[in-house]
Amino acid sequence: MRYAAIDVGSNAIRLLIADINQDGKEVTYKKNTFIRVPLRLGDDAFLDKKISERKADELVKTMTAFKLLMEVYNVSDYMACATSAMREATNGDEVTKRIKEEGNLDLQIVEGQTEANIIYSTHIAEELDFNKNYLYIDVGGGSTELSIFTKGNVEVSRSFPIGTVRMLDNADTPETWEEMNKWIKANTRIYKNLVGIGTGGNINKLFRLSGEKEGKALSIAKLNEMYQHLSSFSLKERIGVLKLNPDRADVIIPASEIYLTVMKWASVKQIYVPRVGMADGIIQVLIDKNLKS
Incomplete structure (x- = not known):
C-alpha cells in the first residue's frame, strides 16, 4: 500500500x-x-x-x-x-x-x-526524552510554526507570518517579530533547560553541513558559527563554491537568522534535527x- x-x-x-x-x-x-x-x-x-x-x-x-x-x-x-x-x-x-x-x-x-498540527503529527516528541521539555521550530518560506512539548504532549502552539521567502522579499514586519518575541517569552519562561527540535529543508541542510552525527543535537554556538561562515560568501559563491542549490543558497541565510533568534529568545542552547517536515x-x-x- x-x-x-x-x-x-x-x-x-x-x-x-x-x-x-x-x-x-x-x-x-x-x-x-x-x-x-x-x-x-x-x-x-x-x-x-x-x-x-x-x-x-x-x-x-x-x-x-x-x-x-x-x-x-x-x-x-x-x-x-x-x-x-x-x-x-x-x-x-x-x-x-x-x-x-x-x-x-x-x-x-x-x-x-492546522499546518502546525500536521507537522507535529509525526510524533517526533515521543522519540525524545519524556522528561525534557521541547520547543518545536518549523521554518518555512512564509511562516514559522512554534510548539512547546512537555511529556510528549503539545502545551501551546502558534504560527507566525515570518518565513525565509517573506524575509527575502522584505515582506516581514517589525510588529510580527515583536509579537513572536512576546509569545516566546510568555510561554517559555516557566521551563528550564528547554531543548529545540528543528524541522524544515534549511535546518536539515544546515545539519548536514555541520558534520554532526545523526541523532546528535546542534548547539546554538555551532549554528551561529555556520551562519557566520555562510554569510561570508556571496550568493554566487554559495552556489558555485559551496555547491548549494540556487533556491537553497538564498533562503538558508534568513532561515538561520530565524532559528538563531527563536533559540536566543527562548534560551534554547541546542536543537535536534530529525529530518521530517510537512x-x-x-x-x-x-x-x-x-x-x-
Missing part, C-alpha cells in the same frame, strides 16, 4: 510517496519517492497578494504531473495541502479550482494552526485516518 503527500509551500512544492507497512497494530512507512519543484509562490503572494498567471500555470502543470505519478505508483490515498503563500493569495481558491478541473486533484489550503506529517495524518476507518 502506498500513500502520497503533497506540500505546496511558499518556496517549493513537494511530493512524497511512501510505502505503508502494517505489522499487527503498528503502522510504519518508508519513503519511496521524493520530488521537489522550486516554484517559489511566496514571491507573488507576499508582494502582490496574488498568484500570477504564469506561476498559477506552473503550479497546475506540477500538480497534474504529481497526479499522474501517483497513478503510476498505484497510490491508494493522498492528501495535498497548501500553506502560507496560498493562504495569503487573494486568488488562492481560484487556483485550487483550476487544479481540480485541469489536474483532477484536490488541494486544500490549510490555516497556520510531507511526513501528511503521511502520518493519512495513516491515522485510515486506521480509524
